[in-house]
Amino acid sequence: MATWGYGNDNGPATWVKSFPVAAGTRQSPIDIVPTAAKCDTKLTENPLTVNYSPEPAMELCNPGLSVKANIKSKSVIKGGPLEGEYKLEQFHLHWGSADKQGSEHTLNGKMFPAELHLVHYNATKYSSFGEAVDKPDGLAVFGIFLKISDKPHQGLKSLTDVLSEVQYKDKSINIKQEYNPVCLLPDNINKYWTYLGSLTTPPLCESVTWIVFEEPIEVSEDQMKAFRALCCGECGSAPIVDNYRPPLPLGNRQLRASFQ
């Protein structure tokens, strides 16, 4: 079976052939239209709570179509739209070949240069990510927009400074001691949109409660160049760029906002 990707003959428009759920009714990403969101006070009555811990030795790897950090420590979230406690499993990013594109969710049709995904699974109901990944209440993913500024993002710098060591597919390294993923979150995590969706890559399971923060994090152009220097395969292979799925229809879903 041809492997899925983001090229002309294996990109998002072709995924439905091997993954029919791509044509489902709770697919991600979506275009976020703030005026169409319903402010839901239930989201603030039980505020979203993040309890992340430092990673003694965080593994950073290049699986070929993104860059991913695997989490071992107990980092959990609860509250907001979530019932139960969700445990951080991994985080990764999607980015463009240029600053005008790269994010998966869009805001009033606008793309950001990149989007960071922190993937959590429902540890109250399921014993592993693998068990939770295809359940309707299995996953919760933080979507964080990246925007360009003249200063590098200090939290991401620990990663972007060593991306050259995972330039090629299947390379992995351990990041400095005690990396706490909380450094990746925007200052204000009380303003977000939430809706029921899916993974944005195959198998596209409709198992994700999305939490997309209104406040972007700021990264430098050099940090974006470091992501764009990652390769899909071995030395000489194409760069990993434009690894984003375009938005899908919201359909009958309700987009809720935690703020006015």
Ligand SMILES: Cc1ccc(O)c(S)c1
């Ligand atoms: C579990 C998972 C893997 C890859 C992804 O892009 C997302 S969004 C989620």
Ligand SMILES: [Zn+2]
């Ligand atoms: Zn993702």
